[in-house]
Amino acid sequence: MSLEKILDSENLEKLGALENKAAEDIIEHFVALCKPDKVTVITDAQEDIDYVRQLALDNGEEKKLEMEGHTIHFDGYNDQARDKGNTKILLPKGVEVSKALNTVPREEGLKEVLSIMDGCMKGKEMLVRFFCLGPLDSEFSILALQLTDSAYVAHSEDMLYRTGYEQFKKLNGSNEFFHFVHSAGELENGASKNVDKRRIYVDLQENRVLTVNNQYAGNSVGLKKLALRLAIKKANDEDWLTEHMFVMGVHPNGKDRVTYFTGAFPSACGKTSTAMLPGQTIIGDDIAYIRVDGEGQARAVNIEQGIFGIIRDVNPEDDPIIYKALTTPRETIFSNVLINNGKPYWLGMGMETPEDGMNFSGEWQEGKKGKEGKEIPLAHKNARYTIRISELENADKNADDPKGVPVSAFIYGGRDSNTNIPVVESLNWPHGVFVGAVLESETTAATLGKEGELKHNPMANLDFLTVPLSTYINSHLRFGEYVDKPIKVFATNYFLKEQGKYLNGMLDKKVWILWMEGRIYNEFKAIETPLGMIPLYEDLKKLFRQYLGKDYAKKDYDKQFSIRVDNYLEKFNRTEKIFKAEEKIPDVFWEHLQQQIQRLLDAKKKFGRSTIPPEQFTTD
Numbered sequence: 001m002s003l004e005k006i007l008d009s010e011n012l013e014k015l016g017a018l019e020n021k022a023a024e025d026i027i028e029h030f031v032a033l034c035k036p037d038k039v040t041v042i043t044d045a046q047e048d049i050d051y052v053r054q055l056a057l058d059n060g061e062e063k064k065l066e067m068e069g070h071t072i073h074f075d076g077y078n079d080q081a082r083d084k085g086n087t088k089i090l091l092p093k094g095v096e097v098s099k100a101l102n103t104v105p106r107e108e109g110l111k112e113v114l115s116i117m118d119g120c121m122k123g124k125e126m127l128v129r130f131f132c133l134g135p136l137d138s139e140f141s142i143l144a145l146q147l148t149d150s151a152y153v154a155h156s157e158d159m160l161y162r163t164g165y166e167q168f169k170k171l172n173g174s175n176e177f178f179h180f181v182h183s184a185g186e187l188e189n190g191a192s193k194n195v196d197k198r199r200i201y202v203d204l205q206e207n208r209v210l211t212v213n214n215q216y217a218g219n220s221v222g223l224k225k226l227a228l229r230l231a232i233k234k235a236n237d238e239d240w241l242t243e244h245m246f247v248m249g250v251h252p253n254g255k256d257r258v259t260y261f262t263g264a265f266p267s268a269c270g271k272t273s274t275a276m277l278p279g280q281t282i283i284g285d286d287i288a289y290i291r292v293d294g295e296g297q298a299r300a301v302n303i304e305q306g307i308f309g310i311i312r313d314v315n316p317e318d319d320p321i322i323y324k325a326l327t328t329p330r331e332t333i334f335s336n337v338l339i340n341n342g343k344p345y346w347l348g349m350g351m352e353t354p355e356d357g358m359n360f361s362g363e364w365q366e367g368k369k370g371k372e373g374k375e376i377p378l379a380h381k382n383a384r385y386t387i388r389i390s391e392l393e394n395a396d397k398n399a400d401d402p403k404g405v406p407v408s409a410f411i412y413g414g415r416d417s418n419t420n421i422p423v424v425e426s427l428n429w430p431h432g433v434f435v436g437a438v439l440e441s442e443t444t445a446a447t448l449g450k451e452g453e454l455k456h457n458p459m460a461n462l463d464f465l466t467v468p469l470s471t472y473i474n475s476h477l478r479f480g481e482y483v484d485k486p487i488k489v490f491a492t493n494y495f496l497k498e499q500g501k502y503l504n505g506m507l508d509k510k511v512w513i514l515w516m517e518g519r520i521y522n523e524f525k526a527i528e529t530p531l532g533m534i535p536l537y538e539d540l541k542k543l544f545r546q547y548l549g550k551d552y553a554k555k556d557y558d559k560q561f562s563i564r565v566d567n568y569l570e571k572f573n574r575t576e577k578i579f580k581a582e583e584k585i586p587d588v589f590w591e592h593l594q595q596q597i598q599r600l601l602d603a604k605k606k607f608g609r610s611t612i613p614p615e616q617f618t619t620d
């Protein structure tokens with residue numbers, strides 16, 4: 001079949017203007033397979049973008065809410081989070097990745113997904129979209145072609161990614177771009193029906209991902225986690241970093257400077273809240289490309305321009321900036337919240353919520369039970385919002401700089417109730433790589449499956465790795481050798497608990513980040529512990545007063561920063577087992593693991609106790 005048969009002259013012209021045979025071939029191939037009734041090419045023109053937004057309303061994937069610009073989209077009841085089980089890497093013969101990764105032999109997987117996609121767009125419209133992952137005209141950026149039959153997906157991508165149609169023209173016919181083919185499949189009440197046939201297959205060989213029978217953005221939106229997987233492979237091959245990281249500017253009061261941080265946190269562990277901390281500026285909240293420039297300076301870009309954030313516990317006290325952004329008129333897609341009288345409601349919003357309405361289960365009233373007999377909450381725990389960063393008052397002015405922003409520090413954070421202290425600075429780069437590599441975190445509602453299970457999640461990137469763990473760690477180790485201005489590495493934990501209660505408030509992270517920022521300029525001394533450098537009580541006390549207007553009690557500091565040696569030893573025991581099952585883990589990693597364990601054992605012996613208060617150690 002040729003494209004002339006299905007595209008009208010206007011659409012053919014739009015496609016032809018790109019002079020890109022590779023893109024045309026891909027479109028032709030998937031039009032023939034998916035068999036849409038109609039194909040529409042979307043350029044960067046406002047009228048094309050408006051067309052997509054309107055289509056999402058017309059086909060029922062989104063509905064208008066009362067506030068100007070707000071819409072609601074519901075994903076299917078069983079399509080509320082990333083589906084790790086059905087996300088697989090198509091593994092060509094002879095290629096190896098870590099055992100922890102989900103793979104399927106390439107030929108077998110392709111056959112399966114292509115047969116599911118055969119005719120999947122019958123009666124539907126295929127949208128053809130072009131985007132740019134990263135700032136326009138930037139060495140960092142990668143172009144992407146998206147084919148989808150979901151106007152919701154295409155609309156979300158408008159808000160989340162920079163336009164790429166004009167950028168594609170500059171490719172001069174090259175096939176150097178990622179491509180994504182998505183179909184929501186058959187719909188029931190506007191949501192994907194056949195989730196049992198949901199597949200998300202990553203084809204590294206062709207720089208493409210094929211995804212079908214889903215709408216939840218983590219599964220469907222090509223440019224988000226699907227592109228992340230392709231980019232991790234590309235970055236590893238080309239010797240730069242693709243990370244599951246925010247990029248933010250930290251602005252200490254009274255000082256005329258901004259210091260850029262990137263931070264990796266597993267999903268639903270405070271990444272967006274950190275990047276949106278009051279008084280700071282945001283570049284991105286999810287995915288960063290990081291390279292070293294000609295002067296040996298690490299630089300980062302946000303590959304996105306919007307936020308697909310979790311809308312839970314977003315209230316004026318804990319997340320003031322996000323709360324304000326979501327309760328004022330602007331283009332916003334809410335997903336999987338409760339709708340009552342045209343207004344959105346979510347869990348932990350800090351106000352009275354209605355007893356009925358529409359949610360991800362359909363008509364809902366308090367006490368409604370699901371098939372499994374469990375009560376359905378008013379909104380899903382992984383309910384989301386989609387907004388553009390440029391519209392926020394805290395948007396960083398360098399967000400679109402094609403050269404990226406200079407990065408001074410990396411943060412690794414997990415959700416851990418009983419071991420990791422709130423903030424600690426690594427001893428040096430390789431130790432920092434070790435700290436990132438051994439990250440553990442409790443599972444959350446951001447992925448399907450059980451919540452609250454402690455899982456190893458190296459650099460918060462495990463779900464997205466497409467290379468062996470050893471390759472990935474090696475590329476981090478090498479990265480440190482390329483930089484002349486060292487990057488400091490910090491580990492944080494916002495979720496330490498005692499007797500079931502969190503030891504820290506939601507905004508305490510502001511204090512930690514300003515302490516980290518000051519450390520970069522040697523403005524704070526630190527205490528050297530077996531884990532690395534930790535803050536002095538006096539400094540935190542001042543920061544709590546200055547930034548949160550709070551008294552920070554010494555007893556709270558002691559509780560939060562005591563080193564729970566036995567818990568750490570157990571953690572490193574688990575780590576050792578996991579890494580032993582991997583091939584070719586670099587020696588430097590093993591050295592750091594051994595030294596780390598030894599330092600803990602020495603401290604336990606020296607102080608004769610297994611919970612060691614911070615001030616037992618000496619200050620630098």
Ligand code: SPV
Binds near residue numbers: 082225308
């Ligand atoms: C995450 O889960 O890490 C997210 C949302 O950022 S998703 O698009 O589902 O990946």
Ligand code: MN
Binds near residue numbers: 244267286
């Ligand atoms: Mn994420």
